Amino acid sequence: MKISAVLLVLVAAAVAKPVDQHVAVTQDTAGNYKISLNVDGQSRAEQGNADGTVSGSYSYIDANGVLQTVQYTAGPDGFRATGNNLPVAPIDHNVPVGEAGDVSNTLLQQGLPGFA
Secondary structure, three states: OHHHHHHHHHHHHHHOOOOOEEEEEEEOOOOOEEEEEEEOOEEEEEEEOOOOOEEEEEEEEOOOOOEEEEEEEEEOOEEEEEEOOOOOOOOOOOOOOOOHHHHHHHHHHHOOOOOO
């Protein structure tokens, strides 16, 4: 009985679909790097530069079997991500935008800690 169980496991392993895997990481002495990986239908690629900026993407297959991909950047303008599955905030062009100094002045007037 034990031999047939072991034989069954070996046969299942022999006919099993091979796992698609790829992983690569490189870095130079200036602080630039690249990461690339692809494991079981999920992937990620990222590049970081010595100035601290980062760009990349990742993808996966969602619960409905649809490939979802997100691209992103991070740097002086902050973190930004785009993708077909990410929500997008509505833009109301009728809302006035105040100057950044207005918020600081209001906080100073209210005497909030850290803004005195």
